[in-house]
Amino acid sequence: MRISELSRESGVPVATIKFYLRERLLPDGVLTSATQAQYDETHVARLRLVRALIGPGGLSIAAARSVIEAIENPPSSVHDLLGVAAMAVGRPAAHHDHSRVHDLMRSWGWQVDDKDCETHAALEDALRALDAAGFELPEGAMEVYVEHMRAIAAFEIAAVPNESAAAAVRYVVLGTLLIEPLILNLRRMAQQEESARRFGSVARIGDNAPE
Amino acid sequence: MRISELSRESGVPVATIKFYLRERLLPDGVLTSATQAQYDETHVARLRLVRALIGPGGLSIAAARSVIEAIENPPSSVHDLLGVAAMAVGRPAAHHDHSRVHDLMRSWGWQVDDKDCETHAALEDALRALDAAGFELPEGAMEVYVEHMRAIAAFEIAAVPNESAAAAVRYVVLGTLLIEPLILNLRRMAQQEESARRFGSVARIGDNAPE
Numbered sequence: 001m002r003i004s005e006l007s008r009e010s011g012v013p014v015a016t017i018k019f020y021l022r023e024r025l026l027p028d029g030v031l032t033s034a035t036q037a038q039y040d041e042t043h044v045a046r047l048r049l050v051r052a053l054i055g056p057g058g059l060s061i062a063a064a065r066s067v068i069e070a071i072e073n074p075p076s077s078v079h080d081l082l083g084v085a086a087m088a089v090g091r092p093a094a095h096h097d098h099s100r101v102h103d104l105m106r107s108w109g110w111q112v113d114d115k116d117c118e119t120h121a122a123l124e125d126a127l128r129a130l131d132a133a134g135f136e137l138p139e140g141a142m143e144v145y146v147e148h149m150r151a152i153a154a155f156e157i158a159a160v161p162n163e164s165a166a167a168a169v170r171y172v173v174l175g176t177l178l179i180e181p182l183i184l185n186l187r188r189m190a191q192q193e194e195s196a197r198r199f200g201s202v203a204r205i206g207d208n209a210p211e
Numbered sequence: 212m213r214i215s216e217l218s219r220e221s222g223v224p225v226a227t228i229k230f231y232l233r234e235r236l237l238p239d240g241v242l243t244s245a246t247q248a249q250y251d252e253t254h255v256a257r258l259r260l261v262r263a264l265i266g267p268g269g270l271s272i273a274a275a276r277s278v279i280e281a282i283e284n285p286p287s288s289v290h291d292l293l294g295v296a297a298m299a300v301g302r303p304a305a306h307h308d309h310s311r312v313h314d315l316m317r318s319w320g321w322q323v324d325d326k327d328c329e330t331h332a333a334l335e336d337a338l339r340a341l342d343a344a345g346f347e348l349p350e351g352a353m354e355v356y357v358e359h360m361r362a363i364a365a366f367e368i369a370a371v372p373n374e375s376a377a378a379a380v381r382y383v384v385l386g387t388l389l390i391e392p393l394i395l396n397l398r399r400m401a402q403q404e405e406s407a408r409r410f411g412s413v414a415r416i417g418d419n420a421p422e
Binding site: 045048049051052055056057077079083105110111113119120122123125126127129130132133134135138140141144145146148149150151152153154155156157158159160171174175176178179180181182183184185186187188189190191192193194195196197198199 | 256259260262263266267268288290294316321322324330331333334336337338340341343344345346349351352355356357359360361362363364365366367368369370371382383385386387389390391392393394395396397398399400401402403404405406407408409410
């Protein structure tokens, strides 16, 4: 199909498609003349992926390109795939002393792999933000978060498709990016549900304060 | 203390403190002359809260002000507190048809309260982003997310301090904003841990593909 049809098919404007071609987010079509190229279904699928990464996924063009490159030339181990995903979606962290996070991980019996330090630094940032706000986690809260995130991760990793590396990268990156808002909103909704159940909508603050 | 001491004490520059005063994020000090005011420990504590809300919390000035107002003039029920928190931290959602989310909630046995629709719309947006990317949740995934977010919410709601409404608002808003990055990074780290455990760092893609 020509670029105009690709645009119609994908719902992405021609100017945007040209931008993606220049940015190497979309492979060139097959030239049929000096000024015309043919595109196919792989381009439609790629456009869908690019839109998801830089739209709801919120990635920069550079980060989206590194994901696309990982899909075209995937790392050979499943574990390295996750590294690519974490690198692509991670924001640069402000702190690079992760000893507190590494100590926590050891206390949970987790392996400390220096390759994954981008995520460790991000957790360190999150912990420092809590400190800076003077917000103390309730007793046992960290263990609750770890336990449930672990159960979620076990389910997710078991579901990584392994028929092809490209499918696995796609699943891991989109699963990381697009499922985050799903999880966060479910938490907020569950809090509302739980508070309605526990306090009802008429319970006053202090009703069940300690005597 | 004078504004210069407040600045030293809190680590917030004088110009920023004046900006917060103008934006009504910080209450005025007690005037001691036409050009001087006295501040106290409540101002130090408030500055810490404001910095957490608009720094790591990522709130706009307007959203931070609505949280501050809720702390100064708190709603009388615990459930309404959560509403204030959700409103303050929620981003405007793109879609306002929540019938799919309401159907899901009913299938989980959750109460559908129209007051909480901001969160429902955000979940609807998250589901549409998955659709748009052609990302199908693995079988049973939604139930796994719901189950674990519910367990987390039950723990969190049980820990809401109820000695004062201001303490409760502060806990709920900061707990929503500052714990989100904590949870998301724990999920990513748990995925890395789980994949290392399951596949080792040398497992190749396709190693355990179905025959």
